[in-house]
Amino acid sequence: MDLSLLFRRKRQAPPALTGELRERIRASFDEASADEENFPSTIDPRIYHVKLIHQHLAPLAGKRVLDVGCGKGRFARVLRELEPEAEFWGLDLSEEMLRYVPAGIHTRAGSMTELPFEDGFFDAAYATESLEHAVEIERAVAEICRVVKPGGRIAIIDKNAEHWGRLKTPEWERWFRPAELERLLRQHCRQAASRPVSYWEDVAPDGLFVAWLAVK
Numbered sequence: 338m339d340l341s342l343l344f345r346r347k348r349q350a351p352p353a354l355t356g357e358l359r360e361r362i363r364a365s366f367d368e369a370s371a372d373e374e375n376f377p378s379t380i381d382p383r384i385y386h387v388k389l390i391h392q393h394l395a396p397l398a399g400k401r402v403l404d405v406g407c408g409k410g411r412f413a414r415v416l417r418e419l420e421p422e423a424e425f426w427g428l429d430l431s432e433e434m435l436r437y438v439p440a441g442i443h444t445r446a447g448s449m450t451e452l453p454f455e456d457g458f459f460d461a462a463y464a465t466e467s468l469e470h471a472v473e474i475e476r477a478v479a480e481i482c483r484v485v486k487p488g489g490r491i492a493i494i495d496k497n498a499e500h501w502g503r504l505k506t507p508e509w510e511r512w513f514r515p516a517e518l519e520r521l522l523r524q525h526c527r528q529a530a531s532r533p534v535s536y537w538e539d540v541a542p543d544g545l546f547v548a549w550l551a552v553k
């Protein structure tokens with residue numbers, strides 16, 4: 338074996354969310370928006386993901402909250418019922434997904450890699466199964482943290498790279514090792530931790546989903 342090849346191998350450049358790829362991702366989710374079975378517009382409010390996000394971000398009365406990559410706004414819909422005095426915003430790449438977001442939740446079309454909000458505009462932000470589609474992950478994490486006020490809270494629920502291969506995924510999707518995303522969050526936040534979560538509180542997590550909880 339020619340060992341020199343090992344030493345000559347360059348570090349791979351991180352993937353880029355080019356205009357063409359962004360359009361492809363957007364078109365794919367525009368189309369998926371009609372699929373209510375796999376992309377539902379509601380979620381059972383008893384699901385632990387909802388409870389955990391709420392526990393981490395609360396109290397939210399009078400606070401402004403961003404759902405990053407909100408899809409049809411299923412999480413914002415139920416969180417708003419729990420926190421009627423909070424102001425909810427949903428940001429998504431797909432305008433077709435945003436059409437399903439309930440009235441009363443502000444919506445913005447755009448990419449989480451360049452959020453159309455001022456620094457510290459939100460008191461809190463969360464992202465559920467959306468960061469995995471952002472391609473430029475470091476940039477998206479930096480943006481989510483930028484738009485949250487110092488002291489504000491951030492929750493991310495996504496899939497664990499240690500379970501990669503368990504589900505069919507589009508070629509741009511990425512899952513995260515718990516420590517990897519904690520490290521990215523710590524670049525902008527004073528606290529960041531992670532833990533495995535399951536949909537139901539009384540069911541032990543199987544490791545697929547991880548919640549990352551941070552305080553800026």
Ligand SMILES: C[S@@+](CC[C@H](N)C(=O)[O-])C[C@H]1O[C@@H](n2cnc3c(N)ncnc32)[C@H](O)[C@@H]1O
Nearest residue numbers: 366406407408429430431448449465467470471
């Ligand atoms: C699997 S869905 C999850 C939607 C929602 N968070 C939920 O849990 O129902 C992923 C969402 O991320 C959105 N998305 C993908 N890339 C994005 C980007 N760069 N910026 C913002 N949203 C994006 C998609 O359009 C899609 O609505």
